Amino acid sequence: MIGTNPLPNYIALQYFIGQNKYLKKIWLICSEKNSGINQDSTKEYAESLQKYFSKENLSPDYANDVQKVEFQEIIYITNIGSKKAIENQLEKIAKNSNNGKLHLFFTGGSKAMSAYSYYYLKEKFKNKFDASYLSARDWKIIFDNEKNIPESIADKIKINFDYLTELHSFEIIKNTEKHYCSSIEFIEIIESDEIEKFYCNSDGYNRDIFKPYDDHKIMEKIFHNIKNEDSNILKAAASDNCLNEEENKIKTDADRSKFKKKVDIFRNIIETLNYRPNETFMKIINSFPEDCRIYYYDSSEKPNFNTKIEYKKYNDAIEFLDGFWLEQYIKKINFKDNFDEILFNKELYKSSGGPENKFELDGVLMKGCQLIGVSCTTSKN
Template identity: 25%
Template sequence: MNATQFEQYKVDHLFLLVGENPLPNYVAAKLLLHQGGTAYLVHTTDTLDEAKRLKDSFDSAFNVNFLPLNDYESDAYHIQKEINTKLKSINNGKIGLNYTGGTKAMSAHSYRTLLYEEIQDKTGKVYRRRNGIIFSYVDPRRLEICIDREDNERERLKVKADTLQIPLARIFQLHGLNLKKNPTQEPELPELAQELVKVFADKAKVTQWFDWYHNIFCPEARKENRKWKNKTDLAKLFIPLNKLPSEIVEVFRDKQLLTSDDNLALAEVKKIGLFTEIEDFCKFLDGIWLEHYVLEQIKKIANSQVITDYGLNFVIPLQGTKDGFEFDVAFTRGYQLFAISCTTASDKKLCKSKLFEAYLRAKQMGGEEARVALVCRSDEPDTLKAEISNIVSGNKIAVFGCADLLNLSDNIIKWIFENDRGAK
């Protein structure tokens, strides 16, 4: 961790105002609180759960004191009283306040309480400025921690990708979300996905692909209700490859999935261990292949772009929903969440819907720092982005269309670079 610039601002006691998104609190504690120091989690009744998850996330690295305001988050007297009581119990060590979270009233009154102490002199009760308090907040637009100096200037400390690396599981845990299963980190059938990308770049070949898939493969492999047939029936299928692009046929042949008369034998998929179930292979052909292609592109650039955690198929249960929500592909760079939604569709309405839903979920977990991209088959990705930019700030989203797929890893690097440049 390259965090030497934060050393002079580290404290032994850090007051944290807990809001609905605990991620900034976690970042502030990791960068501004000495190991073994004490975090004071100033929370309301509504943010008690967030405070508890923060405590759990610290993994005994810090001592934790809860400082409940209950339902008095806008009560100046109550806020001052609670913080002053805690301050009087601190006998030594450097003190700080990070006021990123919480309500505006909590920020204002907490700041004022820590900035001035009440004393008695000949004239009675007066206030004087405390010395040595470190005031800070996390700036999500610039990816910086800002330190308020005593000369009324502001010190901006860049939180670079190698300064603090937070895994995806930690971000989910901070929001009380447990994944249904471990995400996939190794792409499946990358050779087939690569060839399908090349096919999708050729209008004639992509027509051939969809003609084979919808008119030959699906009628054989699906029931009338569009669900896949059971594994016994799927294992009996030998599907002709009429007019299928030769590149795809060659991958099937190389993977030993063809019979002697060049039919696709679905039973071989499970027999040679390509997929656990034949239905998974059917889903792969149905469009999941694009997610695996994107995962392969992320994996390829991970080291050069300081991406330490990435994966596919983050299935997140959500209360009140049947299936929850799924991030197709996601990675963290530093503490910043990047989420990518994938679809082989070109329908504008569907593409916009997927992008917007992914953005809402990513913002919920990654805050204002979160970035979202859509990888799709659109020939007009810029138009798609423009049409949603009136709802979502354009610098927080990206759209990669058909023409971007062949060089997707380079385009993702460019996206990351533009994000870094915009955060300066």
């Protein structure tokens, strides 16, 4: 029975196809859309499962001694609360079972759908019928005849992240794993208890200094300008007198206002609180590729802002400093554990539904059929 969460059905199919060499036929029972009673359809889940477990996709290990498993016509229930509607559709199973044994997996579906189906099929097949469900508490398939010893299948049944998202009708719209720089330096400063120095507002990483403005178009214009030797933003940022001189060269008040805004943003990055990065902060900066370092040392051995850096690389560097390093750090830790998949930066979207159907996972850990989602966030302060 297919409910709104198809994962238990995937688990059941993997388990029974793999365990029962006498299994011949599989019926998938799902709800059909019925707007009159506010009933959604689980058809897409049933079709996805049938396609995945079709003959073409079945592993040779799943072929029994006589023939491979045959999926029968999907059964659609028009009213999942109606005993009559359910029994009318389940009659197809009774007619096409060839007097064989029948097992009902009833984790999915509504309570009424499960109850009516169970008692109807039990009455039809009598001592040739049994059933089971997946216990969410301990990941065990529980059998009603109590002859089978329940076993946890959490690690035994595996599913990869790509199919898990596809099965739930989500699309991966962002599928990039950044490897901006090694997190070894962060591991070192964490282990040496220097992380507070790195985030010290006066001379460590300060979000208000390095992320003063969210408009990427304006930031790109600023960084494009300051790369030039005769940059008017660099000249204007030197002092208020220099700012006045550069403003006087601009014809309209509107353009002068836009120019001053850019200068103020750049001044914030280079001058706030007479900012001078500390040694711990610079240790991280110096671990970056050379063209991504936002500071460099001059002959006086004082860190200077790198005006030649491209904005994209500056932004990547800041994103790393702002918290992406934490994702990399977690990745290092998790590699020590036996996960089937360790993935990062997955943005998912489901076309049907509201804004809640779009979200991002900073980290994804797959273990058997279990997904652990990781969200990495640093506080504003």
